[in-house]
Amino acid sequence: MFILADDLGYGDVGCYGQKWIRTPNIDQLAKEGMRFTQYYAGSSVCAPSRAVLMTGQHTGHTYIRGNYDYETEGNLPIPDSTITLPEVLKKAGYRTAMIGKWGLGGPGSTGGPNRQGFDYSLGYLDQRKAHDYYIPYLWENEKKYPLEKNRDGNRNTYSHDVFAEAALTFIRETKNHPFFLYLPFTIPHGKLEVPTDAPYSLEKWSQPQKNYAAMITRLDGDIGRIVALLNELGIDQNTLIVFTSDNGPVKAVADQFDSNGPFRGYKLDLYEGGIREPMIVRWPGRIKAGSENHEIAAAWDVLPTFCELAGATTPKAIDGISFLPTLLGKPQPKSHSNLYWEFFEINYNWNKPDNKFPRIYLDKQAARMGDWKAVRADLLTKPDAPLELYNLKDDVGETKNVAAAHPDVVLQMTELLRTSRREGDFFKANPNQLLK
Structure with missing residues (x-):
């Protein structure tokens, strides 16, 4: 089971240092499992982060490398x-389900979840929706x-609650069969709205901040129901x-709750605050309770890890490395020599x-x-801007650019940025034609 929060920061849960927002069930997962301290999301925004997770390829190789609107409902679809x-x-015999936010292809597209291996799907296909x-329908x-109680502008059915109930139903109905349940929940992504702001109603915070905290605690409660x-x-x-998140938090709430922990940056950034995420893995009797892993891992490692768990053949054209040995307390035979990210921006004023x-x-x-x-950063307007270099061992907050003092490392990193990417099929095509 893979539970993915949306825009949840490294510091938004108690076991990663959160002081104000209550997350007892997520904290319990950490007490009963392994807490990663150097896990990275695939990207700093929704769609490419999910694409990395589903394909085992980092954003230098994935087809989707940004949030691209596509047609009237749907996002740029991953190819068939x-x-x-x-x-x-x-193929390995698991029943598969996706419940939550997909974002990798709209209805009828090659990227639809049921065309990409899910036996069952329920949720938003278009991340904009x-x-x-309180949307009137899901897919x-x-x-x-249809969400009948949300018709004609009514706001009675909270979509996250639908997902939580659907997840419980799928587990009950599939309990006697191997299953893979992917739960890309939508909270605490904006809009910051929730049926009740309890238990934070009396706090002297702004209403969006109360809602943000209540959304995370609501998510935590549903995780508790799943474990129960x-x-x-x-x-x-x-x-x-x-349990993890797709990318870092938004600035409006992060500054109130210290959501990005000790890290610089937010959602959209490739600084640590935009991509370093909490990750907890729990498997009673197999993963040592209360353990911590300080080795580097990334979202593109999930696919090979799950393949090894399931005894399935791991695809060849991936960037990930299985971290199953680490989970089981065994020596990790392979590890990453480097990690890579890139992010494509979409210009909404392109036709003006x-x-x-x-x-x-x-x-x-990065x-x-x-x-x-x-x-x-800002590569379009500053293509020749000097590379920023940080030593995370001494400066985890990326506050001191030490590029001038380490020209040899700058040369290595410049070459790494150049060689870690390729122009995918989408970028060889005409994007203005594809993205109508």
């Missing part, structure tokens, strides 16, 4: 030829699923749970007469090599 995690697990928690197996059901059904010992920028463009790059971290 893409080998995804659910396809591999389904996921901004509305079930790529057919409209696994125990009730007698399958707790045989179920591995992963005074527009000077292309519709999509490479905006940011890489990590040992304790060295390199960042390049």
Whole structure:
């Protein structure tokens, strides 16, 4: 089971230092499992982060490298030829389900969840629609699923609650069969709205801040319900749970709750605050309770890890490395020599007469090599801007650019940024034609 929060920061849960927001069930996962301290999301925004997770490829190689609107409902779809995690697990005999926010292809597209290996899907196919928690319909197996109580502008059914109930139903119905349940929940992504701001109603915070905290505590409560059901059904010992987030928090709430912990940056940034995330893995009797892993891991490692768990054949064209040995307390035979990220920005004013920028463009790059971290930003307007270099061992907050003192490392990192990417098929095509 893979539970993915949306825009949840490294410091937003108690076991990672949160002081104000209550997350007892997530904290309990950490007490009963392994807490990662150097886990990285695939990207600093929704769609590419999910694409990395599903394909095991980092954003220098994935087809989707930014949030691209596509047609009237849907986002740029991953190609039919893409080998995804659910396809591999389904072939290995697992029943597969996606409940939550997909964002990798709209209804009828090649990227739809049911066309990418999921036996069952319920949720938002278009991440833009996921901004509305009281939407009049969702998509079930790529057919409209009406939320009757939200018709005609009514706001009575909170979509996250639908997902939580659907997850519990899937577990009950599939308890006697191997299953892979992917839960990309939509909270605490904005809009910051929730049926009740309890237990924070009396706090002297702004209403959005109360709502943000209540959304995280609501998510935490539903995780508690899921774990309780696994125990009730007698399958707790045989179920591995992963909890993490797709990218860092937004600035408006992060500054109030210290959501990005000791790190610089927020969602959209390739500084640590935009991509370093909490990750907890729990498997009673197999993963040592209360353990911590300080080794580097990334979202593109999930696919090979799950393949090894399931005894499935791992696809060849991936960037990930299985961290299953680490989970089981064994020596890790392979580890990353480096990590890479890139982010493409979308220009929503591309067709205006005074527009000077292309519709999509490479905006940011980052890489990590040992304790060295390199960042390049604003690449369209500053293509020749000097590379920023940080030593995370001494400066985890990326406050001191030490590039001038380490020209040899700058050369290495510059070459790493150059060689870690390729122009995918989408970028060889005409993006302005594809993104109508």
